[in-house]
Amino acid sequence: MRTAPTILHLDMDAFFAQAEQASKPSLRGKAVVVGGIGPRGVVATASYEARVFGVHSAMPTAQARRLAPHAAYLTPRGGFYRSISEQVMGLLRQLSPLVEPLSLDEAFVDLEAGGVAWDSASSRLVGVRLRAEIREVTGLTGSVGLAGSKMLAKIASEQAKPDGLVLIEPGTERALLGPMSVRTLPGVGPATGDHLRRAGIATVDEIVEAGEDELVRLLGKAHGHGVYAMALARDDRPVVAEREAKSVSVEDTYDVDIHDRTRIGLEVQRLAERCVRRLRGAHLSGRTIVLKVRRYDFSTLTRSETLRGPTDDVAVVREAAARLLDAVDTTGGVRLLGVGVSGLADYTQEDLFAQAAEAAAAADAAESAETAEVARIVRERAEGGQEAEADRPPGPEGAQPVERRWHPGHDVRHTAYGPGWVQGSGLGRVTVRFETPYSGPGRVRTFRVDDPDLEPAEPLPLVPEPSGGGEAVGRAHA
Ligand code: TTP
Numbered sequence: 001m002r003t004a005p006t007i008l009h010l011d012m013d014a015f016f017a018q019a020e021q022a023s024k025p026s027l028r029g030k031a032v033v034v035g036g037i038g039p040r041g042v043v044a045t046a047s048y049e050a051r052v053f054g055v056h057s058a059m060p061t062a063q064a065r066r067l068a069p070h071a072a073y074l075t076p077r078g079g080f081y082r083s084i085s086e087q088v089m090g091l092l093r094q095l096s097p098l099v100e101p102l103s104l105d106e107a108f109v110d111l112e113a114g115g116v117a118w119d120s121a122s123s124r125l126v127g128v129r130l131r132a133e134i135r136e137v138t139g140l141t142g143s144v145g146l147a148g149s150k151m152l153a154k155i156a157s158e159q160a161k162p163d164g165l166v167l168i169e170p171g172t173e174r175a176l177l178g179p180m181s182v183r184t185l186p187g188v189g190p191a192t193g194d195h196l197r198r199a200g201i202a203t204v205d206e207i208v209e210a211g212e213d214e215l216v217r218l219l220g221k222a223h224g225h226g227v228y229a230m231a232l233a234r235d236d237r238p239v240v241a242e243r244e245a246k247s248v249s250v251e252d253t254y255d256v257d258i259h260d261r262t263r264i265g266l267e268v269q270r271l272a273e274r275c276v277r278r279l280r281g282a283h284l285s286g287r288t289i290v291l292k293v294r295r296y297d298f299s300t301l302t303r304s305e306t307l308r309g310p311t312d313d314v315a316v317v318r319e320a321a322a323r324l325l326d327a328v329d330t331t332g333g334v335r336l337l338g339v340g341v342s343g344l345a346d347y348t349q350e351d352l353f354a355q356a357a358e359a360a361a362a363a364d365a366a367e368s369a370e371t372a373e374v375a376r377i378v379r380e381r382a383e384g385g386q387e388a389e390a391d392r393p394p395g396p397e398g399a400q401p402v403e404r405r406w407h408p409g410h411d412v413r414h415t416a417y418g419p420g421w422v423q424g425s426g427l428g429r430v431t432v433r434f435e436t437p438y439s440g441p442g443r444v445r446t447f448r449v450d451d452p453d454l455e456p457a458e459p460l461p462l463v464p465e466p467s468g469g470g471e472a473v474g475r476a477h478a
Pocket residue numbers: 011012013014015016017043044045046057058105106161162349352353356357
């Protein structure tokens with residue numbers, strides 16, 4: 001915990017949705033939902049106008065449609081968001097060598113290490129300027145939090161939303177944190193949060209009242225001490241340019257090969273428990289459970305399973321590891337066993353994000369894939385083995401297969417009408433709205449899905465390039 005608020009946390013506002021509104025003038029000020037639009041799709045994010053109806057990230061899109069039937073439903077343009085993210089991260093790197101991205105739209109920056117701020121006044125000035133620069137370069141708004149620690153900088157940016165800046169003066173942290181939910185604290189994931197709630201502890205103040213011994217009794221030594229320290233606003237985690245730990249794992253080598261299947265199972269359970277203790281000690285949670293087995297002949301194999309959400313729950317990790325072991329042939333004996341958790345983040349929200357980013361990346365890959373079959377497989381993987389999504393469920397009278405080329409929200413170009421975006425498709429037709437980031441709201445026209453004059457296109461940059469013309473923003477598609 002520093003005595004000056006020189007740790008900055010930036011998070012873009014309604015990132016995907018805001019980028020869509022900036023691209024599509026007809027959607028500005030309107031309810032926009034970005035996500036999977038098929039029957040099993042999930043909302044990636046919603047514009048603030050759509051949040052009024054209760055729509056939020058990770059909600060099934062079907063439910064969002066009931067809450068906000070008139071919103072625009074768009075599929076993510078992952079490459080486009082990544083290119084904006086690169087611009088934003090570039091601006092942050094001008095402030096300091098210590099920039100720690102947490103997701104596409106979010107990062108910590110150590111302003112002191114960059115020599116650009118040393119007290120409240122200079123920190124605030126950097127934050128104000130940064131927001132203006134982001135606006136200028138990307139055309140979008142982001143919110144800034146400034147505080148003496150990572151935990152509080154992140155809380156501050158949350159309070160600043162949307163389109164604001166909040167600075168937490170050192171010395172005021174405890175009073176601010178007290179009434180907040182325990183889930184605000186890094187290291188308190190869903191499982192730990194439930195556990196504490198069952199013990200009658202819902203707020204940060206209640207953690208402090210319960211005392212350190214009680215926390216250790218409830219959560220174990222490393223985790224209990226850690227969470228208690230955070231509750232007292234004692235957070236000394238440094239901003240690190242690279243995420244240090246990509247995974248947390250433990251392993252044991254055995255003097256004598258183990259043959260007995262029951263014993264192997266017990267060892268794996270024990271390793272899973274140790275691994276989770278480490279994970280919690282480091283205030284982390286993760287989505288991918290990894291099992292490592294080295295056999296009697298030194299052949300080594302790893303098996304992994306990725307959960308739908310992040311976990312720091314020992315039962316979940318134990319079960320996953322056991323499932324993985326079930327699929328491994330241990331005849332002949334094992335010399336080494338290991339259990340690890342990867343896909344780490346110190347805030348559970350980031351992990352939800354990772355899921356969406358992966359899905360978006362896979363969808364991008366799917367777009368450029370050569371055959372529909374490849375696209376289907378990639379997409380199913382991204383969606384955890386669920387059925388591929390269709391733009392719209394095919395009509396009952398078995399019309400033609402749904403045209404997968406025209407995703408709602410994606411960019412197109414018509415030889416006569418120029419650039420536009422797909423508003424919808426189905427029954428052999430595709431509806432396009434012809435407008436650009438720099439035009440007024442545009443008009444809608446309908447074409448046959450196989451119209452030779454209509455082609456998918458690269459996104460246009462939100463801020464026109466000064467040279468006039470030049471390359472499109474969607475480099476990340478390459
Ligand atoms: P967030 O920063 O969590 O959300 P946001 O930027 O949309 O809105 P806020 O103003 O509250 O910050 O996530 C950034 C982007 O990550 C978001 O625009 C879409 C994506 N995302 C998902 O795809 N799935 C998710 O569950 C979450 C939380 C985010």
